[in-house]
Amino acid sequence: MPNVPPHVVIVGGGFAGLEATRALARDPVRIxxxxxxxxxxxxxxxxxxATAGLSSADIAAPLRHILRRQRNVEVRMAEVEGIDADARTLTLDGGLTLGFDHLVLAAGATHAYFGNDHWAAHAPGLKTLDDALHLRRRMLIAFERAEAERDPEARAAWLSFAVVGGGPTGVELAGTLAEIARRTLRREFRNIDPAQAQVRLIEAGDRVLSSFPEDLSQRAQAQLERLGVKVLTGAPVTDLDAEGYCRDGQRVAARTVIWAAGVAASPLGALLDAPRDRAGRVRVTPELTVPGRPWLHVAGDLAAVESDGRPVPGIAPAAKQMGRHVAANIRAALGGRRASPFVYRDHGNLATIGRMAAVVHLGRLKLSGVVAWWFWLFAHVFFLIGFRNRMVVLLNWTVSYWTDQRAARIILGPAPEVGPRAQIEDAAAQASDSMAARPSTPDASPD
Amino acid sequence: MPNVPPHVVIVGGGFAGLEATRALARDPVRIxxxxxxxxxxxxxxxxxxATAGLSSADIAAPLRHILRRQRNVEVRMAEVEGIDADARTLTLDGGLTLGFDHLVLAAGATHAYFGNDHWAAHAPGLKTLDDALHLRRRMLIAFERAEAERDPEARAAWLSFAVVGGGPTGVELAGTLAEIARRTLRREFRNIDPAQAQVRLIEAGDRVLSSFPEDLSQRAQAQLERLGVKVLTGAPVTDLDAEGYCRDGQRVAARTVIWAAGVAASPLGALLDAPRDRAGRVRVTPELTVPGRPWLHVAGDLAAVESDGRPVPGIAPAAKQMGRHVAANIRAALGGRRASPFVYRDHGNLATIGRMAAVVHLGRLKLSGVVAWWFWLFAHVFFLIGFRNRMVVLLNWTVSYWTDQRAARIILGPAPEVGPRAQIEDAAAQASDSMAARPSTPDASPD
Structure with a gap:
């Protein structure tokens, strides 16, 4: 048998997986x-x-293209269907089986509905580009339906938006939604005033951005309220359907509910036959491996690990650090050296809120407002992959902030996806009735 | 009853409909x-x-946004389900009925399979953004499947692309596909050489770009061949399925077939109770109205009309001219004046072929190659709506032409849409088998 270099299989091309791949570029391995x-x-x-400010291609790049010069890696677009931890094989969709010497599982996270999976249809989450395009369609169509709707109550329901979950994603979505309603869509409708839209941010805990110090949470809430978001803390959503939600014993009409509350680890974690925490994350050793199987590495949002006695957060910089660390441990193992424990280096915490508003927490430094926003902008644009992406994103944002416009307000895909079909037809039938009854519309008659 | 301005309903926000709307901006009408x-x-x-060079938002803009300052227009996102030509009413999806004084039908065209509608599933066409994203997905996935495929024959079938129809769209698609295979994807795959991809352009007639003078057709063909496209004229495709097509008595394996051969008018033309031609276009009077019903106007690709004894072509400048002309005739009718016949002003004919290659026909001027391509580029970017779009498109193209990269190579939507599901699984199973049998892959074993 020829002398074949060890095979490292990395599952997941997110921050952790891509960073691990790149870190092994000069090692004598096949990836x-x-x-x-x-x-x-x-x-x-x-x-x-999701909020139509950028196009998919502005924030994504083909893995093949990113890695085209790294000759020791083969990129494969496939789903993992099974892992045999001891035989060291992995099965892909279609039945192909790959052997490996080391496996890096970095499959990330998905949204969780805490046992209420039927809510998923009414309150989509945001983890993939397809999720983002779906949310964009829902949001833009809600304004279209409101414009066509003649019944004031039904119209208000289309103009009622709720974001569930006051973490960074929820805060960003709520702030941007308010901005769209108040600024972007101004003057474009004839029957509604988009600024009348209600944007509610619902957080079960007692403050938004709970991973930040308390004073920054307060400042974030104040900035959200200035943008027109109603922030509701201290009680969770208890029910949800296509027409609205219940909270604190009250039913609120809202045709667009967005889920930013729960994160669960990728189901691939369950294939590992290893202990997991409540969110489904794999409880790894300090070396980021499965206990007793040092050839099984887990990195990124899928790994539950502590550093300095505190859990490592599920954010991009932590995932990248884990990816690099796993690569170093693989290199050590192949060289006969011992694996080292992972130490998380906290480079700070950022969250954006909306137009010129953000919060930043960096060690002792706390920023909020415009300064924090500029900090956030440059940090994010700098880390975007690819020169073109950076240029396009900066150009889009420059134009957006001067004109209040958003570039990507294009509805793609099949239109009526907001709730069950029957309800849409009901709403339309009501529109028809009420329009016919409207005295100032002499040319509208019921069919 | 209050003095209500006349109601003009315009169906279709393409070149003809949008131009008619804008031309009526200062008239005392409700649109x-x-x-x-x-x-x-x-x-x-x-x-x-479709070929991943631009994002959807780069070539589209919300109608509401374009028309936000034109106060006499209301934009409505809806489907037309019925037209009563004499009662002057129009029914929308959901049952709402609108009355009108003048109707402008500018609903455009769709693709036609000449009685072989079952071909649509295997050979998608290109008329909408959703079509374009579907084609993009098909094309990118074909290269992914080829990379994963171990059987040489099956792999060649994934690398075999056919474009049916040698008009401007077919020529553009074939030229760009060849460019992607030869330049964009170079070095990104490990098991295939994308430059081995076969791109065939099939034209039933005796030359490509038949609306151009013969010498320009020849030059276009030469430019296509230089880019690596095999141009096949003089015989039509006689059958088509998920595995390939038949032509001239021969079966050719091709997993990606694109339909650019037939155009049919929008089915809305059939709602008018008016004479239509074979392609379903409404045979209008020289004034662009339905015979006997001067309040029913038809413009753009849906109208069959002659000018100077020759049929007006289905291209953007003709649609815009018709839109403006219809607006002028409506203005005349409302002022008690007579409608005037439409005269098409031919500003030339352009088609692009690929990297630095195009043909231009302007009266006596005939250009081809690089000069024609620059001409085409500026004509198109100039007519794009919106400053941002122009900037982004120019930026994307500048980067593309320097780096051979295409910005939008992102696969969106559900992946396995290439042919019936069973065939994909077959192909994958074959890949598995042949990979297991491959001696240089010691870690691959069948499941």
């Missing part, structure tokens, strides 16, 4: 990077695609 | 512009979205 999509996604800007 | 999407699409660049 197979498996992802079910064809692209690396710059997830921190995903909310901008 | 309702109806489109089933929310955007105006710059169709001449649609092939660039």
């Amino acid at each position: 197979t990077l498996i992802d079910r999509g064809n692209h690396h996604l710059f997830q921190p800007l995903l909310y901008q695609v | 309702t512009l109806i489109d089933r999407g929310n955007h105006h699409l710059f169709q001449p660049l649609l092939y660039q979205v």
Whole structure:
């Protein structure tokens, strides 16, 4: 048998998986990077695609293209269907089986509905580009339906938006939604005033951005309220359907509910036969491996690990650090050296809120408002992959902030996806009735 | 009853409908512009979205946004379901009925399979943004499948692309596909050489670009061949399925077939109770109205009309001219004046072929190659709606032409849409088998 270099299989082309792949560029290994999509996604800007500020291609790049010069890696677009931890094999969709010497599982996270999976249809979450385009369609169509609706109550329901979950994603989405309603859509409708839209941000805990110090949470809430968001803390959503939600014993009409509350680890974690925490994350050793199986590495949002006695947060910089660390441990193992424990280096915490508003927490430094926003902008644009992406994103944002416009307000895909079909037809029938009854519309008659 | 201004309903927000709407901006009319999407699409660049050079938002803009300052227009996103030509009413989806004084039907065209509608599933066409994203997905996934495929014959079938129809769209798609295979994807795959991809352009007639003078057709063909496209004229495709097509008595394996051969008028033309030609276009009077009903106007690709004894072509400048002319005739009718016949002003004919290659026919001027390509570029970017779009498109193209990269190579939507599901699984199973049998892959074993 020829002398074949060890095979490292990396599952997931997100921050952790891509960083591990790159860190092994000069090592004598063969790498197979498996992802079910064809692209690396710059997830921190995903909310901008959902809110029509950026296009998909602005925040994503094909993995093949990013890695085209790294000759020791083969990129494969496929789904993982099974892992045999001891035989060291992995099965892909279609039945192909790959052997490996080391496996890096970096499959990330998905949204969780805490046992209420039927809510998913009414309150979509935001983890992938397809999720973002779906949210964009829902949001834009809600304003279209409101414009066509003649019944004031039904119209108000279309103009009622709720974001569930006061973490960074929820805060970004709520702030941007308010901005769209108050600024972007101004003057474009004839029957509604988009600024009348209600944007509610619902947080079960007692403050938004709970991973930040308390005073920054307060400042974030004040900035959200200035943008027109109603912030509701201290009680969770208890029910949800296509027409609205219940909270604190009250039913609120809202045709667009967005889920930013729960995160669960990728189901691939369950294939590992290893202990997991409540969110489904794999409880790894300090060396980021599965206990007793040092050839199984877990990195990124899928790994539950502590550093300095505190859990490592599920954010991009932590995922990148884990990816690099896992690569170093693989290198050590192949060289006969011992693996080292992971130490998280906290480079700070950022969250954007909306137009010229953000909060930044960096050690002792706390920023909020315009300064924090500029900090956030440059940090994010700097880390985008690819020169073109940076240029396009900066250009889009420059034009947006001068004109209040958002570039990507294009509805793609099949239109009526807001709730069950029957309800849409009901709403339309009501529109028809009430329009016919409207005295100032002499040319409208019921069919 | 109060003095209500006359109601003009315009169906279709393409070049003809949008131009008619804008031309009536200062007239004392109420306009309702109806489109089933929310955007105006710059169709001449649609092939660039299909071939991953541009994003949807680069070539589309929300109709509401374009028309936000025109106070006499209401934009409505809806589908037209019925027209009563004499009662002057129009029914929308959901049952709402609108009355009108003048109707402008500018609903455009769709693709036609000449009685072989079952071909649509295997050979998608290109008319909308959703079509373009579907084609993009098909094309990118074909290369992914080829990379994963171990059987040489099956792999060759994934690398075999056919474009049916040698008009401007077919020529653009074939030229760009060849460019992607030869330049963009170079070095990104490990098991295939994308430059081995076969791109065939099939034209039933005796030359490509038959609306151009013969010598320009020849030059276009030469330029296509230089880019690596095999041009096949003189015989039509006689059968088509998920595995390939038949032509001239021969079966050719091709997993990606694109339909650019037939155009049919929008089915809305059939609602008018008016004579139509074979392609379903409404045979209008020289004034662009339905015979005997001067309040029913038809403009753009849906209208069959002659000017100077020759049929007016289905291209963007003709649609815009018709839109303006219809607006002038409505103004005349409302002022008690007579409608005037439409005269088409031919400003020339342009088609792009690929990297630095195009043909231009302007009266006596005939250009081809690089000069024609620059001419084409500036003509198109100039007519794009919106400053931002122009900047982004120019930026994307500048980067593309320096780096051979295409910005939007992102696969969106559900992945396995290439042919029936069973065939994909077959192909994958074959890949598995042949990979297991491959001696140089010691770690691959069948499941």
